[in-house]
Structures are given as C-alpha cells and as structure tokens.
Amino acid sequence: LIILHFWWLLQADCPTTVHGLQSIFQEQEMTETVHDTEGHGYLATFIGKNGRLVILRVTALGLLTIDLQCCEGDNIVQVENLLNTLEEKLRSLLHGNIKRVKRLPALTRGAAVDRYWPTADGRLVEYDIDRVVYDEDSAYQNIKIMHSRQFGNILILNGDVNLAESDLPYTQAIMGRGKENYAGKEVLILGGGDGGILAEAVKLNVYIDQMVIDGCRTHMRKACGSVLDNLKGECYQVLVEDCVPVLKKYVEEGKTFDYVINDLTAVPISTAPEEDSTWEFLQLILDLSIKVLRPTGKYFTQGNSANLTETLALYEEQLGRLSCPVDFSKEVVCVPSYMELWVFYTIWKK
Amino acid sequence: LIILHFWWLLQADCPTTVHGLQSIFQEQEMTETVHDTEGHGYLATFIGKNGRLVILRVTALGLLTIDLQCCEGDNIVQVENLLNTLEEKLRSLLHGNIKRVKRLPALTRGAAVDRYWPTADGRLVEYDIDRVVYDEDSAYQNIKIMHSRQFGNILILNGDVNLAESDLPYTQAIMGRGKENYAGKEVLILGGGDGGILAEAVKLNVYIDQMVIDGCRTHMRKACGSVLDNLKGECYQVLVEDCVPVLKKYVEEGKTFDYVINDLTAVPISTAPEEDSTWEFLQLILDLSIKVLRPTGKYFTQGNSANLTETLALYEEQLGRLSCPVDFSKEVVCVPSYMELWVFYTIWKK
Missing domain, CATH: 3.40.50.150 (Vaccinia Virus protein VP39)
Structure with a gap:
C-alpha cells in the first residue's frame, strides 16, 4: 500500500475550496462520502478504481491535507498524475491564500523490502534499501542484513540498525x-x-x-x-x-x-x-x-x-x-x- | 494533523478479523462507514470525537493497515492508547497468522516546526528539529535556519538542507x-x-x-x-x-x-x-x-x-x-x- 500525501497551510478556513476539486474526482469516477466531524472541519473520502482512496480534510485552522492511498500493482504514474492534478487545481483555487505547501515522498507499507528503520531517538527515516540479503531468526533475535545503495550491507538486529x-x-x-x-x-x-x-x-x-x-x-x-x-x-x-x-x-x-x-x-x-x-x-x-x-x-x-x-x-x-x-x-x-x-x-x- | 499508523502482513486473507475490532470502535463511539472497493479488499473508515479518523484496510494479499488521524489539540495519550488497544486486539485475533508487524513513528503535518526535509535522493527523513530560528524570503530564495538538537542550527535554502x-x-x-x-x-x-x-x-x-x-x-x-x-x-x-x-x-x-x-x-x-x-x-x-x-x-x-x-x-x-x-x-x-x-x-x- 502506497500513500502519497501533501498538506497546505492556508490563510484562513476556505471551505469552498474543496468543491472546486469535485470535478477531478468525478472525472476519475470516484465515489464521494462526506463525513460528519461534529464541528472538526471538512472531511471527505473518495473511493476509485483499483482500490484507490483519497482522504481530503480541511481543519478550522486552515490546514488542508490530502492522502492518496493506492494498492500494489496500481499504475503509479496515473496515481502521481492524479495528485499533480489535485495540486495544480488547488494552487489555482487558493491563489494568494497559501501560506505553506508541503509534499512528502510516498510512504510504502507492506513491501517485501522494508525501507523504514526509525532512529534510536524515535524519528522516522527511510533508507535507500533495495534488497533483503539475509533474514533469519536465531534463538536470540531476528537477524536481517539488507543492502543499501550508499551504505552497503546493513546488519539490523531486532529492528535496530547495528552496523553497515x-x-x-x-x-x-x-x-x-x-x-x-x-x-x-x-x-x-x-x-x-x-x-x-x-x-x-x-x-x-x-x-x-x-x-x-x-x-x-x-x-x-x-x-x-x-x-x-x-x-x-x-x-x-x-x-x-x-x-x-x-x-x-x-x-x-x-x-x-x-x-x-x-x-x-x-x-x-x-x-x-x-x-x-x-x-x-x-x-x-x-x-x-x-x-x-x-x-x-x-x-x-x-x-x-x-x-x-x-x-x-x-x-x-x-x-x-x-x-x-x-x-x-x-x-x-x-x-x-x-x-x-x-x-x-x-x-x-x- | 498527526497520523499514527501501522501495518501487518498476514498469512492469508483474514476478512473476519476486522469484525473483531468493531467492539473497540463502538466503545469509542466512532461512526463506521464500510466502502465498496469493487473487489480490492476491505476498507472501512471510522469517525470519532475531536475529528479522529481511523482508516482500516485489508487487501486480498493479506496486508492489513490502520491509519489513525487526529487533529492538533487532541489528547495524544488517548489516541496512542486507542492504537495500542487496536494492536493488542489484532495480536490476539490473528494469533499465529502474523508474518510481519510494523508500527512507525507518527507523521505530523502542518506543524509550526516542520521536521521533514527529504534527502536529495528523494527519501523521507524526519529531523530532530525543535524550533525555527530564522525564516525569511530574500529576492532569490527562502532562507530558513532551524535548530536541531544534535546538529545545532541548520541552514535550509528553498527546502534543501545546506549546512548545519x-x-x-x-x-x-x-x-x-x-x-x-x-x-x-x-x-x-x-x-x-x-x-x-x-x-x-x-x-x-x-x-x-x-x-x-x-x-x-x-x-x-x-x-x-x-x-x-x-x-x-x-x-x-x-x-x-x-x-x-x-x-x-x-x-x-x-x-x-x-x-x-x-x-x-x-x-x-x-x-x-x-x-x-x-x-x-x-x-x-x-x-x-x-x-x-x-x-x-x-x-x-x-x-x-x-x-x-x-x-x-x-x-x-x-x-x-x-x-x-x-x-x-x-x-x-x-x-x-x-x-x-x-x-x-x-x-x-x-
């Protein structure tokens, strides 16, 4: 499951913005559900083909977030294009009302090669790991050796990066x-x-x-x-x-x-x-x-x-x-x- | 907006699993919506108080993912407890059918202090940034100086980490x-x-x-x-x-x-x-x-x-x-x- 996501900080609560995105979701034949958040901003989900899911939120403080989930085997170029289209549309709709925009690299979950090994101080970091070299359980611990493009092979004991x-x-x-x-x-x-x-x-x-x-x-x-x-x-x-x-x-x-x-x-x-x-x-x-x-x-x-x-x-x-x-x-x-x-x-x- | 998330790789498609979680969502007085994915697995959303949102998916390949979104100002301990409860329940329901479990540090979006500055090769990394020291636009670029606990002040030009x-x-x-x-x-x-x-x-x-x-x-x-x-x-x-x-x-x-x-x-x-x-x-x-x-x-x-x-x-x-x-x-x-x-x-x- 891959999650593409971005967020925007707006000048003010712009609830009308989201209506401007509807034509994009309609073109994609996505089914919209608007959820009642009991006063905690606008929240809608859109389900599309291939198990695609978009979560669109706008909080009262002017934070607009879009999450786009797609399944393994989906056409990633199409999915990225959808996100690009949403971003462009938002830029034209919100022209002048944007304080900050942030789009982050996609998060991949459940992949055969896991690239996320948090630091000891609890931060999320993605490694450039491209293959699993060794993965065995001993009587004491799980022993993984994974290949990083820049660091070479990395020894990971029970999820902790030990030495590369x-x-x-x-x-x-x-x-x-x-x-x-x-x-x-x-x-x-x-x-x-x-x-x-x-x-x-x-x-x-x-x-x-x-x-x-x-x-x-x-x-x-x-x-x-x-x-x-x-x-x-x-x-x-x-x-x-x-x-x-x-x-x-x-x-x-x-x-x-x-x-x-x-x-x-x-x-x-x-x-x-x-x-x-x-x-x-x-x-x-x-x-x-x-x-x-x-x-x-x-x-x-x-x-x-x-x-x-x-x-x-x-x-x-x-x-x-x-x-x-x-x-x-x-x-x-x-x-x-x-x-x-x-x-x-x-x-x-x- | 903070996203807590984990994923599980299961031995097989376990569609009955998700019903075992319903009592937890009911206790939390969350409103369930089951979405039609046209054959792309189980997908339900749950809306709770304070704008909380849980997205629960189980794909045909046996990947179970839970995303929990909560808004700024929500009780983060309560939210983490909810995630812990879901995790414990899943462990007992899936006993013996779990191939891999991964819970990652929370992702925070829209915060005043942005901790995510991807690498030049496009990987997601979270810095230990605790405050913005300087943030100005010159005629040429955006100039940020942010304080990292371990690296000291970091100069970030147009989103690129330049020097700490x-x-x-x-x-x-x-x-x-x-x-x-x-x-x-x-x-x-x-x-x-x-x-x-x-x-x-x-x-x-x-x-x-x-x-x-x-x-x-x-x-x-x-x-x-x-x-x-x-x-x-x-x-x-x-x-x-x-x-x-x-x-x-x-x-x-x-x-x-x-x-x-x-x-x-x-x-x-x-x-x-x-x-x-x-x-x-x-x-x-x-x-x-x-x-x-x-x-x-x-x-x-x-x-x-x-x-x-x-x-x-x-x-x-x-x-x-x-x-x-x-x-x-x-x-x-x-x-x-x-x-x-x-x-x-x-x-x-x-």
Missing part, C-alpha cells in the same frame, strides 16, 4: 579513534558479532550469536574481512559463549586485559521495569569488565543516540556505582548509516 | 580534506554564504545572497565564527555580487588563483528542460573558474548525493567538454546533517 559496511567510523570510535596502539596488547571484545572490531584489532576473545557470525561472514565482508572465516586465528580466538561465565572465570583466574571493548548492546533507551534486567546486565558486565582491566587499561563502549540525554545521564550515574571507582570521557561521532549522532565512552580506573 | 553547525566534514571535504596548505595562497570561493569555508580559509573573495550572510552571521556562528561580521578582513574580502561578471573581469585582467572553491550549488538533480539553465550556469562557472586557476591550482566543488549516479555521470561528462582539458578525482563523504553520503570533486588542469 560504510561504518568504519563506528569501529574506529569504539576502538579509541586511532589514538591507541594495540600492538602486543591483550584485548577482550564483548559482542561485536559483526566482526568489525575483530577485523581492526589484533588479539582478542569474543562472545557472539553464532548466527550473527554466519550472516556477517558472508554478507558483511567489507566490515569484517576474513576474520570470521575461522573462529581461531594466529592472534585471536572467537568464543561463541555467554560472556558472563567467561568474565567470571577470568576474574577468578586473575586474568587481565589492556583493553576491554564492550560492543554487546547500546544503553537501554527505556527505564521501564521490563528494561530493568538490561540495566542490571549492563551493570554486571561493566563491573566484571573493570575487574579484568589492567590498572592502565581502557574500557571502550558505545552509549546511545546523542539526543537521548536522560538515558546517557543514567548510564553515567551507574558508572559512579561500580565496585571499583572509574573516570570516563565521551565523544559524539557521526556513524554514516545511523542517521543520528552516537555517543561513545572511554572508561578507566581512577 | 555540525557539518565541519562538509567544509573540510570541499577544502581538500586537510591535505592542502593554504598558507600564503590565493583562494577564490564562489557561494559559501554560510561562512563555513571562509572561517576555515585564509585569503578569499566570495559572492553571496546578503540575507544568507545576515542569517548565518547571527545563527550559524559555530560554522562561520566571526568571519561574516565584517565583509573585509585582513586577508579576505566578501563580495556580495553576481559572480559571473566578477569571474569574467578576473579572466580579462589575467588574475589567477591557487584554489577555486565552488560552493554555489549542488549538481542539478533533474535533467528536465527547466533545469537546462542550471546545467548551463554550471558549465559557465566551471569554464570561467578553470580559466582563473593557476596551472598547479586546484578546483574543489561538491557533486551531489552518492546515490544520484546518473546526475554525477552527466557532470563528469561535462568536465570533458571544458575549453581547457581537466582531470578529476572524487570522494564520498558523510556529512552529519545530510542523512546521505555526498560526493565531492577535485579538478585540475591536465
């Missing part, structure tokens, strides 16, 4: 923006199943959803290179395990690292009770991670959208409640495929 | 990405009325819409600094003039530059006849600019959205038809506020 092949700035940000020397260092990466960090780093241990590895190894090679082809390399080992027992074992053994990079999950957006467990999980991982960090070590992690200031403040509060006192710095980074600025943290022992 | 205070990567890209040494060089900037390049550069001459200068001097200071406070500085001069006669005069006088930075306009998107003049203008500026370029000089300019490959190919063809033969390179850059990747060109004399 264009997103080297994400990987660089969560590795300290090129200011760290990883040579000869021991690095522990938590999460990062897309292989992006692994491809950039030297020596590491990772825990991830095996299916994310499988999908990314094949479809995200610009991000992960060949590092996911083998779970064990000369200087790295990929553990597909729950990272909590692994971390606990390291703490018990006294095993420590120069860098811990936590790429498991963004800071939870909601503070609703059902998110409590995510906050607790975050705290647990953070506490264990700091414990396996060497005194001069650094802990890198993503925060969330720069706009989610309350969420980030909660996270920073949490940093003050760890069993070992820490300091932190943060940076705002533009990750190409995110369509929003993203906050990254560097944390170290006081 | 976050967009240093744009300025750096059009100045050669930090690889040029501007010390002691003579630089000619065409366009760039936002002052971004001027703030980064050393010695230059600029032509711009005086009103863009005025708006940016006050509201885009993170981009332009103080360079627009005076049209003449120690090492720069701003000319608020048509740049064509100025360029022609330079050619006549034999005046040349080390760098010419053309920030006048993006490559025209359309190749429709009405855009012919823009292409001709582009060719004219390009030809004159290359003429005032020293043999070792560089010409920097923006191209357009990385997705507009045909447009960019046309531009590159044009580069082969200049009166002086040139070579070029291009780079794709992520400009934070653009929400799309952008192409920049470096051009030099063969």
Whole structure:
C-alpha cells in the first residue's frame, strides 16, 4: 500500500475550496462520502478504481491535507498524475491564500523490502534499501542484513540498525579513534558479532550469536574481512559463549586485559521495569569488565543516540556505582548509516 | 494533523478479523462507514470525537493497515492508547497468522516546526528539529535556519538542507580534506554564504545572497565564527555580487588563483528542460573558474548525493567538454546533517 500525501497551510478556513476539486474526482469516477466531524472541519473520502482512496480534510485552522492511498500493482504514474492534478487545481483555487505547501515522498507499507528503520531517538527515516540479503531468526533475535545503495550491507538486529559496511567510523570510535596502539596488547571484545572490531584489532576473545557470525561472514565482508572465516586465528580466538561465565572465570583466574571493548548492546533507551534486567546486565558486565582491566587499561563502549540525554545521564550515574571507582570521557561521532549522532565512552580506573 | 499508523502482513486473507475490532470502535463511539472497493479488499473508515479518523484496510494479499488521524489539540495519550488497544486486539485475533508487524513513528503535518526535509535522493527523513530560528524570503530564495538538537542550527535554502553547525566534514571535504596548505595562497570561493569555508580559509573573495550572510552571521556562528561580521578582513574580502561578471573581469585582467572553491550549488538533480539553465550556469562557472586557476591550482566543488549516479555521470561528462582539458578525482563523504553520503570533486588542469 502506497500513500502519497501533501498538506497546505492556508490563510484562513476556505471551505469552498474543496468543491472546486469535485470535478477531478468525478472525472476519475470516484465515489464521494462526506463525513460528519461534529464541528472538526471538512472531511471527505473518495473511493476509485483499483482500490484507490483519497482522504481530503480541511481543519478550522486552515490546514488542508490530502492522502492518496493506492494498492500494489496500481499504475503509479496515473496515481502521481492524479495528485499533480489535485495540486495544480488547488494552487489555482487558493491563489494568494497559501501560506505553506508541503509534499512528502510516498510512504510504502507492506513491501517485501522494508525501507523504514526509525532512529534510536524515535524519528522516522527511510533508507535507500533495495534488497533483503539475509533474514533469519536465531534463538536470540531476528537477524536481517539488507543492502543499501550508499551504505552497503546493513546488519539490523531486532529492528535496530547495528552496523553497515560504510561504518568504519563506528569501529574506529569504539576502538579509541586511532589514538591507541594495540600492538602486543591483550584485548577482550564483548559482542561485536559483526566482526568489525575483530577485523581492526589484533588479539582478542569474543562472545557472539553464532548466527550473527554466519550472516556477517558472508554478507558483511567489507566490515569484517576474513576474520570470521575461522573462529581461531594466529592472534585471536572467537568464543561463541555467554560472556558472563567467561568474565567470571577470568576474574577468578586473575586474568587481565589492556583493553576491554564492550560492543554487546547500546544503553537501554527505556527505564521501564521490563528494561530493568538490561540495566542490571549492563551493570554486571561493566563491573566484571573493570575487574579484568589492567590498572592502565581502557574500557571502550558505545552509549546511545546523542539526543537521548536522560538515558546517557543514567548510564553515567551507574558508572559512579561500580565496585571499583572509574573516570570516563565521551565523544559524539557521526556513524554514516545511523542517521543520528552516537555517543561513545572511554572508561578507566581512577 | 498527526497520523499514527501501522501495518501487518498476514498469512492469508483474514476478512473476519476486522469484525473483531468493531467492539473497540463502538466503545469509542466512532461512526463506521464500510466502502465498496469493487473487489480490492476491505476498507472501512471510522469517525470519532475531536475529528479522529481511523482508516482500516485489508487487501486480498493479506496486508492489513490502520491509519489513525487526529487533529492538533487532541489528547495524544488517548489516541496512542486507542492504537495500542487496536494492536493488542489484532495480536490476539490473528494469533499465529502474523508474518510481519510494523508500527512507525507518527507523521505530523502542518506543524509550526516542520521536521521533514527529504534527502536529495528523494527519501523521507524526519529531523530532530525543535524550533525555527530564522525564516525569511530574500529576492532569490527562502532562507530558513532551524535548530536541531544534535546538529545545532541548520541552514535550509528553498527546502534543501545546506549546512548545519555540525557539518565541519562538509567544509573540510570541499577544502581538500586537510591535505592542502593554504598558507600564503590565493583562494577564490564562489557561494559559501554560510561562512563555513571562509572561517576555515585564509585569503578569499566570495559572492553571496546578503540575507544568507545576515542569517548565518547571527545563527550559524559555530560554522562561520566571526568571519561574516565584517565583509573585509585582513586577508579576505566578501563580495556580495553576481559572480559571473566578477569571474569574467578576473579572466580579462589575467588574475589567477591557487584554489577555486565552488560552493554555489549542488549538481542539478533533474535533467528536465527547466533545469537546462542550471546545467548551463554550471558549465559557465566551471569554464570561467578553470580559466582563473593557476596551472598547479586546484578546483574543489561538491557533486551531489552518492546515490544520484546518473546526475554525477552527466557532470563528469561535462568536465570533458571544458575549453581547457581537466582531470578529476572524487570522494564520498558523510556529512552529519545530510542523512546521505555526498560526493565531492577535485579538478585540475591536465
């Protein structure tokens, strides 16, 4: 179902305007229904051939909106022409009474290729996605890899854009923006199943959803290179395990690292009770991670959208409640495929 | 007018589903109209209090869509609850028959603060704009400066996002990405009325819409600094003039530059006849600019959205038809506020 729509802000309530459009709907053999809105402006619907629907409203405040819905398989050129005709007619009818006109790109719903993946701060954005590369449910989550013309393949976990092949700035940000020397260092990466960090780093241990590895190894090679082809390399080992027992074992053994990079999950957006467990999980991982960090070590992690200031403040509060006192710095980074600025943290022992 | 909407992809045509929703509409005292779609699925509209409108469709292919329109001043929590109730009811009615569910952020139309500024490649994107800082019509164009929470103030010329205070990567890209040494060089900037390049550069001459200068001097200071406070500085001069006669005069006088930075306009998107003049203008500026370029000089300019490959190919063809033969390179850059990747060109004399 495709919705074409525009709206006009008028100088005043122009109820006679809509009558001027009737001849267009008649030509299209559309059936008109005028609805009683109990004083909330003019509202009419028009049903035409091929399941076309036009919704025409004029509010008392002078807002005129037209929605045109058409079904898959309809002649889109004809439909656009109808909208153009309506727009031209309105321009001549309303000449001089128009304060603002806005026509937006069509919204497509129910398509095989879904192009709408809202940002973490809840904004509607349309991606230039032209095909679904991979779409599977693992035991943990839905894993999609979709192809964007500009960003390359994009990994989308449970509807959240995770990483695209264009997103080297994400990987660089969560590795300290090129200011760290990883040579000869021991690095522990938590999460990062897309292989992006692994491809950039030297020596590491990772825990991830095996299916994310499988999908990314094949479809995200610009991000992960060949590092996911083998779970064990000369200087790295990929553990597909729950990272909590692994971390606990390291703490018990006294095993420590120069860098811990936590790429498991963004800071939870909601503070609703059902998110409590995510906050607790975050705290647990953070506490264990700091414990396996060497005194001069650094802990890198993503925060969330720069706009989610309350969420980030909660996270920073949490940093003050760890069993070992820490300091932190943060940076705002533009990750190409995110369509929003993203906050990254560097944390170290006081 | 706010539109809340979601869609469901079902296993099969489930026409009985919609009857299960009737009790909800009755509770809301909404008036139902079932429309004859001549075989194109089920379509009903429901009108409620405060001018609320629900459009319920189920197509033969099993796509169920619900649109809920409400007017400014309506109780948005109540409206969201209604949508939640419909969603819950549908989940229980359709249990096991749901292939996909998608609920998108609400679309707001006619608001004082317009948050929808489509990309150059025609995609719908919502910005985090919270206020209009400046909105004036000059003799040439509409000039808006709007505040985005993440990008700072954004300059929007005739509906096109031009530059935000976050967009240093744009300025750096059009100045050669930090690889040029501007010390002691003579630089000619065409366009760039936002002052971004001027703030980064050393010695230059600029032509711009005086009103863009005025708006940016006050509201885009993170981009332009103080360079627009005076049209003449120690090492720069701003000319608020048509740049064509100025360029022609330079050619006549034999005046040349080390760098010419053309920030006048993006490559025209359309190749429709009405855009012919823009292409001709582009060719004219390009030809004159290359003429005032020293043999070792560089010409920097923006191209357009990385997705507009045909447009960019046309531009590159044009580069082969200049009166002086040139070579070029291009780079794709992520400009934070653009929400799309952008192409920049470096051009030099063969």
